[in-house]
Amino acid sequence: MRPDVERMIGESPVFLRTLEQVSLVAPLEKPVLIVGERGTGKELIASRLHFLSNRWESHFLKMNCAAISESIMESELFGHEAGAFTGATKTHHGRFERAHGGTLFLDELATTSMLVQEKLLRVIEYGEFERVGGNKTLNCDVRLIAATNQDLPRLADEGRFRADLLDRLAFDVLTLPPLREREEDILLLAEHFAINMAKELDRELFAGFSGDVQDQLINYDWPGNVRELKNVVERCVYRTEPEDEVAEVIFDPFTSPWRPGAYENGGPGQPTVSAELPVDLKEHIKVTEINLIDNALEHAKHNQRKAADLLGLTYHQFRGYVKKYNLVGGNADEE
């Protein structure tokens, strides 16, 4: 019997359309590329693709390309022969060999070197490869699923990703919607994570979110998407007494008047309106801008659109500042 595919929560039209696309593409023997901002559920979708495919009884192997140094990437993927390099005492079977008959999920694919990309192209095209240090050509039957949060066509235009590999991989592309475009799903997911957290804490029930907290969750921008929501909700739940409803939400756990650096240049949240001369004008303007943005974010309960309004900026101008100064806990670099 096919195991239950891990439940994915969501009822918004964009999310349901994505799931439909997953069901359609899953049974095909073709590579799939999953694209999405961080925390949007790429890994969950990859395993769904495998378990809805005809390979579901065979292996599902994963490899995070960003977590493996370039020097060992090749041998991790394709294996090596004994004696291929110092320390290679035994034959090593790579991910492609071990995934034979099943699915291999390559996460954060954009970080692979050109050499590895060339070899990937060959294995996708012909199912052929050699172990590092070997001259025997091996064959494998592996379905490849890759994920990235980068804009691969742009990287290909800039010569930083092989365009021919992109063509092969992108038989179909699943682009996962960011949470801020799935407003209907926010409270569903929040409730789901809260109930699980309450169980984990051996609590009998979860008493719910106050109306104000629900509004804040819906209005927040969620730059870290579902993973961020999960963290925020779990933090709220454990900080609230078991029988109370959650009445306070902390989006940024680093928020503190004692955060290192908070006192530099006049303290947090204090718009600097005057300064004694001589003054470093650029630094002064920077500090003033950061303070005003922090203030606006706090007033807007971390809703970036509202904060932009408070500063008379468009949302895009506001995001420009957030990026420039790496604000919002460094979260703002992936839009």
Ligand SMILES: Nc1ncnc2c1ncn2[C@@H]1O[C@H](COP(=O)(O)OP(=O)(O)OP(=O)(O)O)[C@@H](O)[C@H]1O
């Ligand atoms: N629709 C969903 N229903 C339930 N849980 C979800 C859903 N989408 C994502 N999650 C949960 O959110 C977290 C992040 O998901 P996942 O690791 O798949 O995202 P990702 O896109 O691979 O993130 P990253 O880019 O950071 O690697 C996981 O804990 C996952 O279980």
Ligand SMILES: [Mg+2]
């Ligand atoms: Mg991931």
